[in-house]
Amino acid sequence: MSTELEDLYRELILDHSRNPQGKGDPATAAHQHHELNPSCGDEITMGVTVAADGSIERLVWDGQGCSISMASASVMADMLAGAQKADALERVEEFRTMLRARGAGEPPESLEDAAAFQGVAKYVMRIKCAMLGWVALEACLNQA
Amino acid sequence: MTSLDLPALRAATPYLRHHPDRVYLDSGATSQRPDAVIEAEDAFARTEYAAVHRGSSMATGEATWAFEGARESIARFVGAGEREIVFTENATDALNVVALGLSDAATFGAPELAFGPGDEIVVTEAEHHANLIPWQRLARRTGAALRAVPVDEHGLWTIDDLAAVVTPRTKLIAFAHVSNVTGYIAPVADVVQLARQVGALTVLDACQSAPHLALDLGSLGVDFAAFSSHKMLGPTGIGALYGRVGLLDQLPPARTGGSTITTVTIDDAEFLPSPQRFEAGTQPVTQAVGFGAAADYLSALGMDEVRAHEAEMAGLLVDAVLATPGVRLIGPQAGAERAGLASFVIDGVHAHDVGQFLDDRGITVRTGHHCAQPLHRKLGVAASTRASAYVYTTADDVARFGAALAEVRGFFGADR
Numbered sequence: 062m063s064t065e066l067e068d069l070y071r072e073l074i075l076d077h078s079r080n081p082q083g084k085g086d087p088a089t090a091a092h093q094h095h096e097l098n099p100s101c102g103d104e105i106t107m108g109v110t111v112a113a114d115g116s117i118e119r120l121v122w123d124g125q126g127c128s129i130s131m132a133s134a135s136v137m138a139d140m141l142a143g144a145q146k147a148d149a150l151e152r153v154e155e156f157r158t159m160l161r162a163r164g165a166g167e168p169p170e171s172l173e174d175a176a177a178f179q180g181v182a183k184y185v186m187r188i189k190c191a192m193l194g195w196v197a198l199e200a201c202l203n204q205a
Numbered sequence: 206m207t208s209l210d211l212p213a214l215r216a217a218t219p220y221l222r223h224h225p226d227r228v229y230l231d232s233g234a235t236s237q238r239p240d241a242v243i244e245a246e247d248a249f250a251r252t253e254y255a256a257v258h259r260g261s262s263m264a265t266g267e268a269t270w271a272f273e274g275a276r277e278s279i280a281r282f283v284g285a286g287e288r289e290i291v292f293t294e295n296a297t298d299a300l301n302v303v304a305l306g307l308s309d310a311a312t313f314g315a316p317e318l319a320f321g322p323g324d325e326i327v328v329t330e331a332e333h334h335a336n337l338i339p340w341q342r343l344a345r346r347t348g349a350a351l352r353a354v355p356v357d358e359h360g361l362w363t364i365d366d367l368a369a370v371v372t373p374r375t376k377l378i379a380f381a382h383v384s385n386v387t388g389y390i391a392p393v394a395d396v397v398q399l400a401r402q403v404g405a406l407t408v409l410d411a412c413q414s415a416p417h418l419a420l421d422l423g424s425l426g427v428d429f430a431a432f433s434s435h436k437m438l439g440p441t442g443i444g445a446l447y448g449r450v451g452l453l454d455q456l457p458p459a460r461t462g463g464s465t466i467t468t469v470t471i472d473d474a475e476f477l478p479s480p481q482r483f484e485a486g487t488q489p490v491t492q493a494v495g496f497g498a499a500a501d502y503l504s505a506l507g508m509d510e511v512r513a514h515e516a517e518m519a520g521l522l523v524d525a526v527l528a529t530p531g532v533r534l535i536g537p538q539a540g541a542e543r544a545g546l547a548s549f550v551i552d553g554v555h556a557h558d559v560g561q562f563l564d565d566r567g568i569t570v571r572t573g574h575h576c577a578q579p580l581h582r583k584l585g586v587a588a589s590t591r592a593s594a595y596v597y598t599t600a601d602d603v604a605r606f607g608a609a610l611a612e613v614r615g616f617f618g619a620d621r
Contacts, residue, residue, distance in 0.1 A: 066565040070558075070616070079618055101557055101573045102587035125587060127555035128617060190557065 068180035069187070070128065073136070078128035083138025085121030094200035096193050103130045103190060107197035111205040115146050122197070127190050129181060134194025136174050146202050153199045160188045207514035209506060214597045219243065221597060228568040228602045233385055233413065233546050233593030235435045238499070242438055245498035250491050257490055258464055258481070272490050275497025276480070279445055282500035283411070283432070284421030289453065291446040291480040292493055296412045297335040299431035299446035300379075302483060303408060304339035305459035307377070308346040313457035322348035324376040327405075329354040329362050330583050331384050334576040336410040336431075340379055349376065353579070360387040360535050360580055364395040375405045382414035382430075386575045386591065387536030388519065388543035390414075397426040411447075412436055416595070417515055417544055419508035422447050434492065438596075439499035443492040446483070453479030460485045503596075511596055515545030518594035518603060522547035525607030526592075531614055535589055546593035548575070553619030556588035562616055563590075566609040 087093045087108025095106045103126025110119035120142040122134050137156075141149045156175055159168045164183045168176040181191045215221045220237040221229065229237060249271055255264035257272045273287070280290045293299040311319035320326070326340050330353050344351040354362045354370050371378065378400050383390050393409065400407045409430040414420055416437035422430050430447040434440055448456065458465055458476055462485035467475045476482040503511065523543070526534050531552035537543040551559055560572035571591045574581045581587060592606055614620040 063565050066562070069561065075618060101555075102578070102581065103555075103557075104587075127557035129557070184561070187557070187561070 065180070065183065069184060071177045071180065073174060073177045074128065074132040077132035077135040081131050081135040083121060083135060083142060084123055087121055087123055090119045090121055090201075092201040092204040094197045094204070096197040096200070098126070098130070098189050098193055100189070101127065103127060103193060105130065105134055105194045105197050107134075107194065107201050109198065109201035109205060111146050111202070117142060117144055117146060117149060117202075120198070122194060124194075126193065129178070129187055129190040130193045133175075133178055133191045134197075136177070137194050137198060140173055140175060141198065146205065150199065150202055153195050156195055157192065160191055207510055207517060209510050209514050209596060211597065211599055214239070214506075215599075217241065218597055226567050228566075228605050230592040230594065230598065230602065230606055231569045231571050232416075232595035232598070233436070233591060234571050235441070236416065236438050236595055237597065238438050238440065238495070239502060241502050242440070242495050242498045246440060246491050246495040249494040254491065257488060268490060272488065272493050275493045275500075278497035278500040278504075282420070282504055283415060283430070283445075283447060284423045284425075285447050286423070286450060288450045288479050289422075289447055291448070291453065291483045292488055292496075293431075293444045293446050293483075294442065294489075295435070295444035296410065296431040296433040297444075299444050300335055300408070300410065301339045302446055302459045303429050303431075303448070303456070304343040306456040308343050309457040309459070310455075311347075315455045315457055318452075318455055320344075320347035320349040320376060323374060324349040325352050325372060325374045326350070327352045327354065327367070327370055327375050327378045329367070329380050330356045331360055331362065331387060331389070331577065331580045332379070332381060333385050333410060333412070334578070335412075336379050336381060336408075337579070340377070343377075354380075356580065356583055358584070359538065360384070360584055361389050361537065364392050364399065367396060368399055371399055371403055371405070373403050375400075375403050377406045377408060379408040379410070381410040381412070382420075383412075383417065383544045384536070384577075385413050385546075386548050386577050386580055386589065388546045388548070389536055390418075390542060390544060393425050393427065401426075406452075413544060413546075416503070418512040428452055434496035434499060437499055438502055439496040440492045443489050443496050445496075448479065450479060453483070458482045458485065462486050464488075506596060514596065515594055515598075516542075518598050518600075519543050519545045519547065521600055521603040522592055522594065522606070525603055525610060528607060529610045529613070531619065532610075535584060545595070545598070546591060548589045548591040550584075550586050550589050551613055551619065554613055554617045556590045558617055559590045559610075559613055562613050563606070563609050566605070568606050568609055570606075 090108030091110040105124035112118040255268035409427040411432040415432035433444040535548040556572040
């Protein structure tokens with residue numbers, strides 16, 4: 062096995078893809094957004110409720126797709142449930158920047174477990190997979 | 206066993222020389238050109254390049270001769286007359302030229318080709334989007350109805366399934382000769398016979414057949430056919446529309462402009478016969494020369510030899526897929542005839558992940574819905590993985606593919 066492949070599919074990613082966190086019925090939240098990757102049919106529907114104090118009080122998602130898209134949504138849900146909306150939007154931007162860096166530089170510590178997806182940045186065809194859930198969250202937060 | 210000289214074929218294909226460690230199993234998407242094709246394009250570009258069908262210079266004459274020579278090669282290759290081959294951008298474009306022309310038929314003096322309410326267009330659920338969406342649009346523009354032949358759990362249909370959908374109102378049947386996903390080889394002669402009984406036109410998507418089996422469009426009797434250069438060892442940017450010559454001369458040109466006309470006034474234009482009426486604007490002449498060279502190259506190999514080799518590769522691909530635990534083979538099952546490709550789904554591992562793993566092993570395959578969403582939806586899967594062979598594919602390539610495939614479920618923990 063090449064190191065690149067192990068770098069892409071880190072154990073944390075494979076674990077989350079097998080046991081995705083934060084899945085639920087998006088309709089139970091105040092805002093929903095559906096994202097589809099037309100090249101492979103992967104899809105995620107995100108449901109988000111933002112409380113009066115600006116915190117994300119509910120973050121649930123549903124969908125089906127490859128291990129990268131599922132694990133990425135799972136890690137994101139673990140990390141950002143309960144976060145402040147403004148902070149969550151910052152994390153989305155940091156995650157996007159990391160994926161666009163083609164593997165250059167170190168991801169910020171604020172990305173926590175999501176930094177495990179840095180290896181995806183070397184595979185241009187997989188970046189959209191990793192972004193799928195994050196883009197859906199961003200759209201929900203922008204509605205809220 | 207094939208009589209193709211595989212070591213020589215591979216040595217004559219620069220991409221394969223350049224990537225000796227790579228196993229290229231994505232010829233269904235695009236094929237790797239041999240030196241002979243690249244050299245033909247190069248020689249033309251260096252020494253004969255000029256505008257075609259315009260002006261009276263020696264240069265124009267030489268270039269036109271090369272351009273029309275390519276058309277002759279392609280026509281011969283598919284069993285067509287020269288006036289029956291129209292250069293298009295690709296096969297998708299060729300199908301659009303037919304659909305757009307038919308939707309304009311009522312307006313531009315071809316009432317016998319006009320579609321309207323009460324008419325029916327028949328496709329199959331297995332079609333590539335390129336042989337589906339143009340017909341959806343034709344139906345929407347004209348008020349005709351679109352009917353789809355259902356496929357079974359393997360993605361297959363039979364002539365009986367088609368007959369159940371065809372009625373006296375059927376005006377056009379569009380279908381793939383070889384499915385790009387299932388590898389199913391359609392019973393073209395039966396479809397043509399059925400179409401003739403009800404007076405329907407036939408449109409054959411020959412993208413996955415022209416490169417892989419001996420094709421005689423004249424004998425098959427289809428009305429239109431489309432195929433692409435880059436899937437048959439030629440360059441990208443060019444394809445061909447075949448049409449029976451009487452029909453092509455009636456079909457209104459979808460794109461108009463220079464080179465297509467006889468007389469132009471401020472208010473109107475009259476068009477040349479086929480193929481010129483469809484070839485508006487400056488043509489991709491260098492690509493046409495490469496396309497013609499590819500047809501000659503395949504003719505020299507012998508398409509019966511090519512098909513025999515690929516049938517052997519198809520058997521090996523199916524064996525490799527079926528040897529994998531938790532796999533679902535799409536298309537004709539073991540032992541049944543199929544083209545030189547195999548699409549499959551591995552339980553618990555998404556196609557993108559399968560493809561990524563194989564890619565890491567140097568094995569290039571295609572993953573996704575292969576531009577056939579309705580088919581994948583019917584099969585109940587979002588995406589599949591496809592391995593496709595061509596003239597240069599070896600048993601060793603397939604063995605490496607099979608060995609890597611055997612490790613996929615373990616890597617992703619799908620076997621736990």
